Amino acid sequence: MIFEIMTLFPKMFDGVFEESIIKRACERGIISIHLENIRDYSDDPHKRVDDYPYGGDPGMLIKPEPLAKSIGAVKEKASHLSPKVIFLSPHGERLKHAVVDELAREQCLILLCGRYKGIDNRIRDRYVDREISIGDYILSGGEIAAMILIDAVSRLIPGVLGNDESAERDSFFNGLLSPPQYTRPEVFEGLRVPEVLISGHHKKIKEWQQQQAEEVTRRQRPDLWKEYQKLMKRKNII
Ligand SMILES: C[S@@+](CC[C@H](N)C(=O)[O-])C[C@H]1O[C@@H](n2cnc3c(N)ncnc32)[C@H](O)[C@@H]1O
Numbered sequence: 001m002i003f004e005i006m007t008l009f010p011k012m013f014d015g016v017f018e019e020s021i022i023k024r025a026c027e028r029g030i031i032s033i034h035l036e037n038i039r040d041y042s043d044d045p046h047k048r049v050d051d052y053p054y055g056g057d058p059g060m061l062i063k064p065e066p067l068a069k070s071i072g073a074v075k076e077k078a079s080h081l082s083p084k085v086i087f088l089s090p091h092g093e094r095l096k097h098a099v100v101d102e103l104a105r106e107q108c109l110i111l112l113c114g115r116y117k118g119i120d121n122r123i124r125d126r127y128v129d130r131e132i133s134i135g136d137y138i139l140s141g142g143e144i145a146a147m148i149l150i151d152a153v154s155r156l157i158p159g160v161l162g163n164d165e166s167a168e169r170d171s172f173f174n175g176l177l178s179p180p181q182y183t184r185p186e187v188f189e190g191l192r193v194p195e196v197l198i199s200g201h202h203k204k205i206k207e208w209q210q211q212q213a214e215e216v217t218r219r220q221r222p223d224l225w226k227e228y229q230k231l232m233k234r235k236n237i238i
Pocket of ligand 1: 087088089090091112113114115116117118119132133134135136137138139140141142143145
């Protein structure tokens with residue numbers, strides 16, 4: 001998977017992907033992350049990329065020309081990978097596991113990071129394939145949202161996680177939150193690790209984990225629990 005990030009602030013990404021899982025995935029060539037500075041595509045002698053919005057609203061917008069040029073250039077470079085242009089935007093569909101799972105099946109994602117008051121709407125109309133929001137609040141720019149998307153999507157790409165880190169045991173993968181987990185010591189501040197986990201009885205451990213996952217989801221995420229029950233009904237499991 002290739003992630004092409006279109007941003008006015010490429011330095012924000014310094015260091016973010018240079019640790020741990022994402023770094024290893026880049027080193028193994030499973031993913032690549034490229035940065036493109038939108039400003040480099042400005043024809044303005046001072047490299048300006050923003051202008052006042054029509055209608056007299058306060059603030060500035062990123063102009064359409066440098067955006068169109070930069071997206072065009074990256075699309076051409078990656079044309080053999082059928083790239084999808086994703087605009088990180090509060091107007092978009094919410095980033096959740098199902099969306100992350102779909103994106104992880106693509107070969108190349110062009111991640112467009114807005115700034116200021118946003119972008120000229122004609123870019124949305126003409127160039128954007130999908131708009132994605134990371135939540136109902138306003139960030140100063142799309143960069144942090146792009147980082148979140150890259151991290152979440154990469155985890156679902158085969159080979160990025162080792163067996164020990166497997167995504168299948170994480171929350172959301174099967175529609176439930178993950179069950180509570182414990183490590184040594186067996187007793188901490190008077191609190192014991194549940195007996196079943198140290199019993200060595202694999203079938204019982206699995207049953208306990210499933211029951212705990214259901215319980216924690218029902219209690220902490222009733223919305224998710226409802227969806228899970230619907231799914232199980234459709235599969236005729238309950
Ligand atoms: C200050 S925001 C612009 C907000 C816009 N005026 C509005 O009210 O919808 C600047 C940029 O940050 C990014 N952004 C802000 N909030 C976001 C969110 N919740 N999810 C994804 N991107 C976001 C978008 O790229 C946006 O164009």
